[in-house]
Amino acid sequence: MVAYGIACDITGADPGLLGRIEASASAAEQAGFASWWAGGDREQVASGGHDAVLTLQCAARATERLGLRLSGDVPVVRSPAVRAKQVASLDWFSQGRLEYGLDLGPVPDALRDQDDDLDAAAEHLAAMRALWSQRRAVFEGERVAFRGAIALPRPAKMRVHVRHGDRPVLDLLAQQADGWLGWLVPAEELPVTLGELNEALAEAGEAEVRRTWLVAAAEFARAKELLAKEPSLGVDELVAVFGELPAPERVRELA
Amino acid sequence: MEIGLVDLFDGSAQRDPAYMRAFALTAEEAGFSSLWLPEHLVFFEEYESAYPYPAAPNPANPEVSEVHTYGDAAASAPRVEAAVEQGLLEVLQTAAELCRHTTRLRIGSSVLLLPLRNPRLLVGELATLDLLTGGRFDLGVGVGWSAEEYAAAGVPFAERGARFERNLAAIPELWGKQEIGRPLPRVLVGGHSRPAIRRAARYATGWYPWNLTTGEFAHHLAEIEAGLREHGRPREDFHIIAGLRFHGSPAELRPTVERYLELGADGVNLSLRMTPETYPETMREVSRALGLAA
Numbered sequence: 001m002v003a004y005g006i007a008c009d010i011t012g013a014d015p016g017l018l019g020r021i022e023a024s025a026s027a028a029e030q031a032g033f034a035s036w037w038a039g040g041d042r043e044q045v046a047s048g049g050h051d052a053v054l055t056l057q058c059a060a061r062a063t064e065r066l067g068l069r070l071s072g073d074v075p076v077v078r079s080p081a082v083r084a085k086q087v088a089s090l091d092w093f094s095q096g097r098l099e100y101g102l103d104l105g106p107v108p109d110a111l112r113d114q115d116d117d118l119d120a121a122a123e124h125l126a127a128m129r130a131l132w133s134q135r136r137a138v139f140e141g142e143r144v145a146f147r148g149a150i151a152l153p154r155p156a157k158m159r160v161h162v163r164h165g166d167r168p169v170l171d172l173l174a175q176q177a178d179g180w181l182g183w184l185v186p187a188e189e190l191p192v193t194l195g196e197l198n199e200a201l202a203e204a205g206e207a208e209v210r211r212t213w214l215v216a217a218a219e220f221a222r223a224k225e226l227l228a229k230e231p232s233l234g235v236d237e238l239v240a241v242f243g244e245l246p247a248p249e250r251v252r253e254l255a
Numbered sequence: 256m257e258i259g260l261v262d263l264f265d266g267s268a269q270r271d272p273a274y275m276r277a278f279a280l281t282a283e284e285a286g287f288s289s290l291w292l293p294e295h296l297v298f299f300e301e302y303e304s305a306y307p308y309p310a311a312p313n314p315a316n317p318e319v320s321e322v323h324t325y326g327d328a329a330a331s332a333p334r335v336e337a338a339v340e341q342g343l344l345e346v347l348q349t350a351a352e353l354c355r356h357t358t359r360l361r362i363g364s365s366v367l368l369l370p371l372r373n374p375r376l377l378v379g380e381l382a383t384l385d386l387l388t389g390g391r392f393d394l395g396v397g398v399g400w401s402a403e404e405y406a407a408a409g410v411p412f413a414e415r416g417a418r419f420e421r422n423l424a425a426i427p428e429l430w431g432k433q434e435i436g437r438p439l440p441r442v443l444v445g446g447h448s449r450p451a452i453r454r455a456a457r458y459a460t461g462w463y464p465w466n467l468t469t470g471e472f473a474h475h476l477a478e479i480e481a482g483l484r485e486h487g488r489p490r491e492d493f494h495i496i497a498g499l500r501f502h503g504s505p506a507e508l509r510p511t512v513e514r515y516l517e518l519g520a521d522g523v524n525l526s527l528r529m530t531p532e533t534y535p536e537t538m539r540e541v542s543r544a545l546g547l548a549a
Contacts, residue, residue: 012297013386017387031473044456050383051376051380051383051384057348058387061352077373078376079410082296082371082409085345086345089349090345092266092344110375111376113373124409136300144406144409146403146406147302150297150298150300150340150342151267152266152343153267153342154267203310
């Protein structure tokens, strides 16, 4: 059975923003949506939108069951220890409802800070996973190293999703991630895109990962119909992407 | 009298969001002006780096410094005051949580490790936090002291000063470029080294020294004021908070606090390391001793 979610970039500078986020997230939970996604770094750069972690924290405070998702962290633009702490803290504030999405595409120029190749991204992810999972964390990489690190609070389990990308990205996904994100993949390209994922999974000897397809909110109904007709695509979750925070009534209409 | 409290929200079950809310409301009701949040991304059982602030002013005589040891007293290097399983929640989310439940209390970082941040992303986070808190966040920034923490962050320890200065200068510039339309939160530079004093006077809107005796405070304050004059910056636009770990009784506080204020501090931050069991009574005692709720 396909689960449904809401994703949005949040802009605006009105003092009532906090209350609006809480109201919309609460409406999503009450309407039966499974998840609430923040836009990724790439979208935030383009829109000048608000910080994903802090807005997800607002959504967490107003809800009890709604899954919270980062949809597109570009890992190399932050120190892994900084991001590991931010992610672990948000997971703590949401009582374990956070999952973590990565965008391993080209680094937006505006965010470039350090190394930006795929090896660096893989190292950052491995370092974060060590901090999230080990009581006295040990990691030795080219850029990051620690021995006996205490990083509390630690998530009970942090699921990692990766946005669709070229073959090296899919190979990394197949080896290290728990889920695939089809961010704004057009419906007509979905079978081919999932075929590329299947190839990478097969080569890595991995049977399956969770498949989440994120579509523009205007395409949500059509996408829903497509998935009902084509269950063999194996999509587990369909997410409606809004360019801005949807009002509660818009959330309810979509349910 | 502007008095802040420095304390830890460690991400434990005991100090859950309900505790955080009660703590913040108690502080607000007791008349404290602010809560301040230390930052560590990771702790270690063993450090080769020496903690630079083991000496704090003597509670009965703040002209005199005394060293406190934490953990293994036989350790060769001074240690940071931390539990065996010490956690800390991320500073900006903690600030958002505390502000959500209060109306007047300001929240500050004590201090955020600025060289470890991407300034473009930090400014975005600050803009969001500023909006969510109604402008009640103050950004205390520092260089940090732990080479181990820098290695875990993937930032060369040797570059800490240059990265600090680069990021400190970039914050107002990026804030202006993003056309946020609200004033940049107050930025206070922590520490009293020569570079810290120079950077505070040149780039920041405040200074936040830690554990200085009143004599040391007066000495470095004169350096800050000279730096401000050199850069043509008015002292009245610059905010100075003297922070200290206070080991004495509430009754001993008033003369110490008054001395910092007489010397020119705009506020005093106190680290009392209160427990979940005792913090309400400790806050009320300190409030009474300093006349905060009046």
